[in-house]
Amino acid sequence: MKKILIIISLFFLLPIITLATVDVSIPDLGSEYGLTYNTDMSSIPAYITRLYQFGIGISGILAVGMIVFGAILYSTSAGQGDRQREGKDMITSALWGILLLFGAYLILKTINPDLVLLREPNAPVFIPHELQPISTYRLAEAQKIRDKFTAAGVGINKPECSNAADTDCTSVYGLPGKTIQDIIAIKNGCNCDVVITGGTEAGHQSHGVGNPMIDLRYNKTVADWIKANFLGNITAICTTDALQQYRHNCNFKETQTHLHIQFKL
Incomplete structure (x- = not known):
């Protein structure tokens, strides 16, 4: 044997x-x-x-x-x-x-x-953050918010983001409800062009889902109206040195011409 x-x-x-x-x-x-x-x-x-x-x-x-x-x-x-x-x-x-x-x-x-089976064990496939697609649910929720802004006459400079790390886009997904109402209130109050140029998309230091922060395209009419009528609803406004007369509770110097606004919740 x-x-x-x-x-x-x-x-x-x-x-x-x-x-x-x-x-x-x-x-x-x-x-x-x-x-x-x-x-x-x-x-x-x-x-x-x-x-x-x-x-x-x-x-x-x-x-x-x-x-x-x-x-x-x-x-x-x-x-x-x-x-x-x-x-x-x-x-x-x-x-x-x-x-x-x-x-x-x-x-x-x-x-x-x-x-x-003498196969290599399956390992989870890592998808780089910048390649992760936005979920259908998130896109649908963002579209609902965009529809509200469109109905109120509020503009958005770029389309919604399709990937998590896109920066060449403007996302409104996750904006707090009160922030949405405040932006629409600014539009109704000043009866002027109000355009969102920065939302919850990647690439911002302080923006993000759930944060009451947005960037508005600067024009003198909207800036003057906010300063005169709406500071009670705003925590801070950051601007470039050239627009420092519109700053409110902010020492940060923006490098691009726009109004960085943090609303109150």
Whole structure:
């Protein structure tokens, strides 16, 4: 029995050891017999995969063969205790081998099904933040807010963002409800052009979903009206040095001409 096990072990180990030392393509194991496989057999990993599957099959066949041979040996050795014990031990060993093989298979499959298929475990695919698409729900909610602004005559300089890190766009998704009402109130109060140039899109230091901050395109009429009539609803206004007369509770110097407004909630 020990000789048989040694021969079987060498049968599996020698090809692997030999092929590991050379960089050559391995022919398809079934090509000579008209067999086809879905697995590419031109690489060592693919060859080892087939060898593994072949080994599992051979192990099952050998186990069944040992059980049959042991049963025959046991049943034809009446009165020969040693031979009956040998047959019984052969059957017992084969059954234990099957149980161990099946147990190892179940454990590996429980840990990761890819292990028993000799596949690399699946890993989550990382999508860079800048490539992550905006959800349909978010786009729909943003469109509802845009519809409110359009109905009130409030302009938005760019379309809604389609990706999470887009900066060449203007997003109104996540603006607080009171902020939306305040912007519309400015439009109704000054009866002038009110255009949003910055919302909750990426690229701002303080803007974002849930923050009551927006950028308005500067024009003197809207700036004068806000300063004269609406500061009670505003926490801060930041501007460039050229427009510092419109600043309110803000020491930050904007680099582009617009009104950066933080509304009260």
